[in-house]
Amino acid sequence: MPTAGVCEMRRFFVPPDVIADGCATISGDLFRHMVKVLRLKPGAGVLLADGIGTEFTGIIASVGKESLVVTLQESRVSAPVAAVPRITLFQGHPKGDKLEFILQKTTELGVAEVIPFAAARSVPRIRKGEEAEKVFRWQRIVQEAARQSGRSSVPLVSLAGSMAEVVNMSGHGVKLLLWEGEKVNRLKDTLANLPKPETIALIVGPEGGLSADEAAMATAGGFIPVSLGPRIVRTETAGLVMMAILQFYWGDIG
DSSP states (O other): OOOOOGGGSEEEEOOGGGEETTEEEEEHHHHHIIIIISOOOTTOEEEEEOSBSEEEEEEEEEEOSSEEEEEEEEEEEOOOOTTSOEEEEEEEOOSTTHHHHHHHHHHHTTOSEEEEEOOTTOOOOOOTTOHHHHHHHHHHHHHHHHHHTTOSBOOEEOOBOSHHHHHHTOOOSEEEEEOTTOOSOBHHHHHHTSOOOSEEEEEEOOTTOOOHHHHHHHHHTTOEEEBOTTOOOOHHHHHHHHHHHHHHHTSSOO
16 A cells, blocks of 8 residues: 655654554544544554654554554654754743743744743742643643644743742753843843853743842842843743744754
């Protein structure tokens, strides 16, 4: 039976541990999506990405009640992108579904990691015991965004507490704090005076911005406060603007 061309194949992310002995066994939500929603059947060609840089072409060999098996044919390892800094966005938790939008769009722009945190002015508060469920949902959002945008890797999503925790967990080569209260450091001048880093940490506040105490804490922890000059943008826009600028200046845009 002739196989479908790569351009015709549907692409899915799978955990690396489902791949063994030349096959991938898919179950759970992805199995239901492939079989119940997309109605894929034995003989259909698929592309499977393991989220860490390897893609496989394969053919669905069998479909059971709770799982399906894909026979893998070829694998391709993405070219290394060592020259592109890994960018981590520390996002002050915003209202409503804005975080979902931020996760989707920063994934499209190449973010490596997104870590929402409870800023002093964050209105949403995640109740104790709900953290794992939230992170699981966020990880599925970036996985789908990575699939749709053709990425070979999936950003990591985790959760931080206060600004103090953000500062403690950020050991990046360049650390930037986007703060509307900054009156001296302009982003363009700051970037021009820094060597190209391997890793970048970026802090963006929620609606209402960061408090002066939070900005002082981040600055004391090595973050460089920068502004966009006369531009005051919404929290769901700020990370996207900064990602685009950083990817253009040091990354793979342009």
